[in-house]
Amino acid sequence: MIPQNTKTIAVDFDGTIVEDQYPSIGRPRTFAFDSLIRLQEAGHRLILWTYRTDESLNDAVEFCKKNGVEFYAVNKNYPEEEWNDQTPRKLNVDLFIDDRNVGGFPGWGKIFQMVMRQNIEDIQVKVPKKSFLDRFKKS
Numbered sequence: 038m039i040p041q042n043t044k045t046i047a048v049d050f051d052g053t054i055v056e057d058q059y060p061s062i063g064r065p066r067t068f069a070f071d072s073l074i075r076l077q078e079a080g081h082r083l084i085l086w087t088y089r090t091d092e093s094l095n096d097a098v099e100f101c102k103k104n105g106v107e108f109y110a111v112n113k114n115y116p117e118e119e120w121n122d123q124t125p126r127k128l129n130v131d132l133f134i135d136d137r138n139v140g141g142f143p144g145w146g147k148i149f150q151m152v153m154r155q156n157i158e159d160i161q162v163k164v165p166k167k168s169f170l171d172r173f174k175k176s
Contacts, residue, residue: 044131047086052136068145070104
């Protein structure tokens with residue numbers, strides 16, 4: 038069972054986890070693997086969502102494993118999902134992390150802070166404020 042306050046997050050590879058050197062694998066971006074590992078430790082489910090296929094995809098998955106990150110699924114919503122001509126290519130996730138975001142890539146430090154802050158805000162329970170007249174009501 039997934040804890041209620043966690044997210045499913047799709048993460049791009051080239052230009053996001055590593056510097057864009059496609060079809061080669063670029064150097065890891067600063068704090069990429071540290072952030073991904075910490076997001077997983079916080080209970081978030083990570084999906085690798087990339088243009089890569091076949092051997093270059095396998096290379097990317099292995100590169101991530103060697104750096105401590107194993108994804109819940111790769112280019113699909115869940116590991117058992119079968120793609121065919123009738124399957125929509127849209128992922129059912131809470132967040133996408135990609136270097137082609139509107140406004141550009143903010144960096145892994147900022148992304149980690151944004152996801153964790155959103156996670157905390159989801160947990161917080163808002164207590165309704167009492168009005169002045171509530172002081173005079175008997176319970």
